[in-house]
Amino acid sequence: xxxxxxxxxxxTGLKKDQAGATAxxxxxxxxxxxxxxxxxxxxxxxxCASGPLLIMLVYSFLTAGDYGGIIWGLSGDGWSNVFxxxxxxxxxxxxxxAHISIFWxxxxxxxxxxxxxxxFGFPTAYFIATRPxxxxxxxxxxxxxxxxxxxxxxxxxxxxxxxxxxxxxxxLLSFGLIDEPxxxxxxxxxxxxxxxxxxxxxxxxxxxxxxxxxxxxxxEAGYDLYATxxxxxxxxxxxxxxxxxxxxxxxxxxPSLGAYVTPRLLGGGKxxxxxxxxxxxxxxxxxxxxxxxxxxxxxxIVMAALIIYVxxxxxxxxxxx
Amino acid sequence: MAKAKAIxxxxxxxHGSVGDVAAVTAANxxxxxxxxxxxxxxxxxxxxxxxxxxxxxxxGPSGCGKxxxxxxxxxxxxxxxxxxxxxGEPIGHLPPYQRPVNTVFxxxxxxxxxxxxxxxxxxxxxxxxxxxxVASEVERMLALVRMEALAKRxxxxxxxxxxxxxxxxxxxxxxxxxxxxxxxxxxxxxxxxKEMQIELKHLQGETGITFxxxxxxxxxxxTMSDRVAVMDNGKILQVGxxxxxxxxxxxxxxxxxxxxxxxxxxxxTSLSKSGGRVKLPSGKTVAVTLADGEFSEGxxxxxxxxxxxxxxxxxxKTTLTGVLxxxxxxxxxxxxxxxxxxDTPFIVRTQNQRDTQESYQQGDELGIEISAxxxxxxxx
Ligand SMILES: Nc1ncnc2c1ncn2[C@@H]1O[C@H](COP(=O)(O)OP(=O)(O)OP(=O)(O)O)[C@@H](O)[C@H]1O
Ligand SMILES: [Mg+2]
Numbered sequence: 001x002x003x004x005x006x007x008x009x010x011x012t013g014l015k016k017d018q019a020g021a022t023a024x025x026x027x028x029x030x031x032x033x034x035x036x037x038x039x040x041x042x043x044x045x046x047x048c049a050s051g052p053l054l055i056m057l058v059y060s061f062l063t064a065g066d067y068g069g070i071i072w073g074l075s076g077d078g079w080s081n082v083f084x085x086x087x088x089x090x091x092x093x094x095x096x097x098a099h100i101s102i103f104w105x106x107x108x109x110x111x112x113x114x115x116x117x118x119x120f121g122f123p124t125a126y127f128i129a130t131r132p133x134x135x136x137x138x139x140x141x142x143x144x145x146x147x148x149x150x151x152x153x154x155x156x157x158x159x160x161x162x163x164x165x166x167x168x169x170x171x172l173l174s175f176g177l178i179d180e181p182x183x184x185x186x187x188x189x190x191x192x193x194x195x196x197x198x199x200x201x202x203x204x205x206x207x208x209x210x211x212x213x214x215x216x217x218x219x220e221a222g223y224d225l226y227a228t229x230x231x232x233x234x235x236x237x238x239x240x241x242x243x244x245x246x247x248x249x250x251x252x253x254x255p256s257l258g259a260y261v262t263p264r265l266l267g268g269g270k271x272x273x274x275x276x277x278x279x280x281x282x283x284x285x286x287x288x289x290x291x292x293x294x295x296x297x298x299x300x301i302v303m304a305a306l307i308i309y310v311x312x313x314x315x316x317x318x319x320x321x
Numbered sequence: 322m323a324k325a326k327a328i329x330x331x332x333x334x335x336h337g338s339v340g341d342v343a344a345v346t347a348a349n350x351x352x353x354x355x356x357x358x359x360x361x362x363x364x365x366x367x368x369x370x371x372x373x374x375x376x377x378x379x380x381g382p383s384g385c386g387k388x389x390x391x392x393x394x395x396x397x398x399x400x401x402x403x404x405x406x407x408x409g410e411p412i413g414h415l416p417p418y419q420r421p422v423n424t425v426f427x428x429x430x431x432x433x434x435x436x437x438x439x440x441x442x443x444x445x446x447x448x449x450x451x452x453x454x455v456a457s458e459v460e461r462m463l464a465l466v467r468m469e470a471l472a473k474r475x476x477x478x479x480x481x482x483x484x485x486x487x488x489x490x491x492x493x494x495x496x497x498x499x500x501x502x503x504x505x506x507x508x509x510x511x512x513x514x515k516e517m518q519i520e521l522k523h524l525q526g527e528t529g530i531t532f533x534x535x536x537x538x539x540x541x542x543x544t545m546s547d548r549v550a551v552m553d554n555g556k557i558l559q560v561g562x563x564x565x566x567x568x569x570x571x572x573x574x575x576x577x578x579x580x581x582x583x584x585x586x587x588x589x590t591s592l593s594k595s596g597g598r599v600k601l602p603s604g605k606t607v608a609v610t611l612a613d614g615e616f617s618e619g620x621x622x623x624x625x626x627x628x629x630x631x632x633x634x635x636x637x638k639t640t641l642t643g644v645l646x647x648x649x650x651x652x653x654x655x656x657x658x659x660x661x662x663x664d665t666p667f668i669v670r671t672q673n674q675r676d677t678q679e680s681y682q683q684g685d686e687l688g689i690e691i692s693a694x695x696x697x698x699x700x701x
Contacts, residue, residue, distance in 0.1 A: 220397055221430035223417040225444035226495065235443075239434045 053299075060292035068286040078289025082297050099277070106274040107301070109188060109263075110256035113195040114203075117252045118245065120196070121203030125244070126237075128204075129211035140208070143201050151198065155265045158194050159185060162266075186268035194262040199255060203248040210244030246313055253309075254302055274298050342409045343370040344531040345394055345499055350403035352389050363389040365555035366403070371499075371533060372548075376525050378534045380542040381552030382578070387535045390552075391501045394533065396420045407498060418447070423492035424501045427508070429484045431476040437487050438463070438472045444495035462490040465524070482513045489524070499531045506541070518545055539579045543567060551575045568626070571612040572700045576624045583625045583667050589618045589698065599623060599698065602663060605640045607691060612700040622699045627670035629695035632657060632687050639688030643667055645681050657681065659689070 063075040077086075085096040128139040146154060161167045164181035172178045184190050214237070222232040238245075260275035267273065272280075274294065281291030352364040363386045371377045379387045392398045394405055396417035404413040412420055423444065431440050441462050445455045463469045466486040471479065476487060485505060492500055502521075506514045522545050525532045536542050542549050543563040550560045551574075559571040570576035573584070587599040590606065599621065600606050609623060636642045643659035650673075657669040669689060681687060 215428075215430070217426060217428055217430045218432060220417070221424075221426060221432070222443075223397075224395060224422075224424045225491070226418045226447040227443075228418055228447075231447060236432060 056292040056295055060289050060296060062289050064287045064289050066286070068282075068288060070288050075289065078287075078293040081287070081290045082293050102272050102274060102277050103297075103301075105188065105271065106257055109192050109195065109273065110253050110259075112192050113199065113256045114249050114253045116192065116196045117200050117203040118249060121200055121248060122207055122241075122245070124200075125204045125207035125211055125241075128208050129214065130216070140205075143204055146197070146201065151261055152265075154198070155194060155262055158190075158197065159265055162190060162193075185266065186271060188267070188271055190266040191259075191263045191271060191273070194266040195256050195259055198262060199252040202251040202255075206247035206251065207241060207244035210241050210247075214240055242313070246310070249309070250306065253305065257302060257305075258298055341373065343406070344373045344375065344408060345371040345533065346406040346409075347390065347393070348404050348406060350390070350393060350400045350405065352386075352393060352398060353401045362555050364393070364400075367555070367557055368403075369550055369557055369560060371531060374529050374531055376522065376532045376534065376545060376547045378536060378542045378546035378549045379552060380536060380539060380549050380578075382537055385552045386555045387537075387552060388503055391424070391503050391533065391535055394499070395422055395424050395501055421495075421498045422501060423495060423497040423499075424503065425488050425492045425505045427503045427505065429488040431484060431487055431491070433475070433477050435476065436472065437468060437474050437476060437479070440476055440487055441490045441494050443491065448495060458494055462494045465493070465527075466490045481508055482517065485509065485517060489521075493524070493528060493530070496528075497530060499533060502532060502534045504535050504537070506536075507538075514541075521545065543579070551578060553578075569610055569612065569697050570624060570699065571614075573622065576697075576699065581627050581668060581670070583627060583630070585623050585625065585661075585665065585667075587621055587623045587698075589616060589621045592616060592618065597698070599696065601641065602661065602665070603641050607640060607696050608694070609696045609698050610694060611698045614700045616698065622701075623696050624699060625691060625696055627656065627668040628654075628672075629692045630667075630669045631690045631692070632669050632671070632681065633690055634681075634685075634687060636686060636688030640691045641667070641689040643687060643689060645683055645685045645687055647683065648681065659687065 059070055060078045061074060061076070062070040063073040063077070065071050080093070081096070083096055083099060084093045085099075086093055124143070128136055128143070131139055159166070162184040163169070164183065164185065166185075168184070169178075169181040172182065173180075218236055218240070219232055222236045227235060258275045259273055260279060263271065263273040264276055267276075278291050278294045278298070281287045281294060285291070347367050347369050350364055350367045351362070354361045354363055365386075367386075367390065379390060381387055389398065393400055393413075396412070396415060396419075400413055404411045406412065407420065407422070432443065435443070438459050442455045442459045445458055450458075459472075460469075463472055466489055468483065468486050468490065471483065476484060479487065485508075488505070505521075506517050509517060518541060521532075521534075534542075534545065543566075546563055548560060548562055549566050550557045551566060552558065553574050559566060559575050561569075566575065567579055570579065570582075576582045576584070585601060587601050589597055589599050589609075591598045592611075596608060596610050597616070598606050599609050601623075630641075632645075633639060641661060643661045645657055645659055647656075647658035649656040649658065652673070654670050654672055657671070659667045659669065661667050667689065
């Protein structure tokens with residue numbers, strides 16, 4: 001009996017070794033396969049993202065042409081003009097207040113947009129994740145409806161609602177609640193509302209994805225252990241939804257920082273954001289090197305913000321254990 | 322509500338001595354899920370009292386309402402009718418976080434983003450206990466469930482048995498008045514399960530906390546409990562110590578659900594205060610015990626446990642006789658399947674011993690002797 005057992009044991013041991021070896025080769029083949037599968041994406045990324053970026057980097061160090069474009073000659077003006085400006089009369093350098101305020105507005109509005117989108121997006125995602133399976137897809141479908149129409153059209157619709165002769169002001173005026181139109185259009189507030197509206201689904205979807213896997217029995221366990229609703233939210237739900245919150249915040253913050261259409265239409269010419277400033281350099285400004293340098297500054301800000309954010313999130317993660 | 326409270330208080334007083342109020346009382350609790358035609362009655366007018374420091378088990382088949390009763394006590398569900406009392410006080414209206422009752426969930430429901438220690442300390446923290454007290458209590462609990470070495474582990478790096486221990490420690494740490502356990506052992510393999518059964522029983526004795534334990538495993542219920550409530554279809558059919566439930570089942574369902582049983586139709590010929598006599602189909606008369614309830618003379622169903630019967634070759638004087646159809650050897654025991662006259666099946670179980678060399682053959686006509694006090698008359 002025991003001898004028989006041993007042979008069986010040896011046998012399976014041998015098989016395990018063989019199985020291990022084949023598993024290793026299989027794994028390598030799979031990795032190779034995965035690399036091949038990602039190749040098309042990598043090629044597209046290189047041609048459409050890295051290539052143009054490289055060109056921009058080169059342009060930012062060249063001289064601006066008089067009628068746009070560039071002249072092949074090394075110059076630091078593109079970069080120095082990002083934060084400084086040269087006086088047209090005496091050639092002295094001073095801080096470019098206009099640019100600084102645009103940077104500041106972009107940063108401020110992007111952070112605000114992210115926060116507001118989170119405040120509205122989290123309950124929405126939670127709501128959808130707690131619906132019965134059957135109706136969940138319907139809610140998700142509704143969330144994606146704004147994506148069906150062009151951004152420009154949607155933004156014009158917002159203009160129509162908030163402008164001085166728009167729906168809101170007309171209604172308020174006709175009810176006699178205000179005497180003259182309330183200026184909403186062409187304010188920072190309008191930009192923020194517009195961007196929140198546009199990017200809200202990008203906040204909702206990742207949070208929903210992380211909440212969908214959430215085991216709601218943990219909430220009951222929390223209540224059972226004397227945690228009130230607020231404590232359950234703070235100590236159990238939020239920590240476990242964090243991956244979704246982080247992803248959603250990044251997905252909203254980045255496009256907000258470089259937004260172009262929304263600030264253009266809702267902020268008007270005065271309330272510019274970075275995207276508009278960059279566009280200006282390639283258009284009427286005829287200063288391509290400055291535009292290229294601004295683009296790179298934007299890129300650097302995004303990277304710095306991401307690093308700080310992810311580091312901060314990681315740290316608080318470590319504290320919770 | 323007032324009526325429910327009065328009934329509950331009465332029920333709470335019913336068991337135990339004066340001043341010894343029941344730990345938990347369900348007073349005429351009905352729970353219906355949904356409404357109208359597709360409403361499910363999960364609990365149907367259930368009344369039960371669970372004593373202080375008791376290991377009380379709810380036993381019943383799947384869907385009989387065990388979990389629902391536990392969730393009503395924990396506060397995750399509100400009763401449709403009736404009330405739940407904790408030490409005589411109605412708590413039916415309190416949210417779970419205001420009830421001094423903790424649960425060990427079937428799925429354990431450990432917080433995956435916390436370590437073992439953080440899980441165990443969570444309840445105390447939520448109660449606002451000072452940090453030092455939480456830490457020392459967590460230490461004590463870790464020692465109690467022998468998990469000191471793994472205190473800093475994340476719970477998703479634990480084995481099933483270890484997770485089970487953490488869930489237990491987490492629920493015990495805040496010193497609840499009552500601990501609810503919903504099939505806590507069902508995810509464990511047989512060996513670990515047996516170990517944990519002993520450990521749980523030991524913990525209950527050590528902590529002196531009232532345990533309400535849910536299982537659909539009759540053996541588990543019998544080995545661990547001070548008292549068992551057998552449930553079916555939203556009702557509690559019988560409450561009593563394991564021995565009483567096993568030896569004196571109240572009705573056909575209980576008799577069938579717990580262990581193997583022989584059912585016979587007999588005639589109740591005389592009734593006395595403590596029992597009576599029945600005439601079996603063989604014509605012999607035997608003394609019987611009666612289930613709770615009203616009985617009158619006439620036809621009744623009786624049960625005889627297979628191990629309370631014995632085979633013999635001398636068949637002239639025995640209570641019953643039958644033809645041996647089948648012999649099933651199961652290690653410790655042997656089961657003899659017989660047919661009584663009238664084709665009624667009857668099983669006799671004998672413990673195997675080295676020296677007994679009884680050899681019965683299929684087709685033998687044998688006598689069946691019944692032990693004293695082994696015939697129980699069922700409620701209809
Ligand atoms: N939330 C609910 N909604 C609708 N019906 C429910 C709900 N919870 C339980 N039920 C029903 O109530 C009845 C009792 O369920 P319960 O979970 O209490 O059974 P159980 O005895 O714990 O069974 P098991 O041994 O399978 O866990 C079942 O018929 C079940 O379908
Ligand atoms: Mg259950």
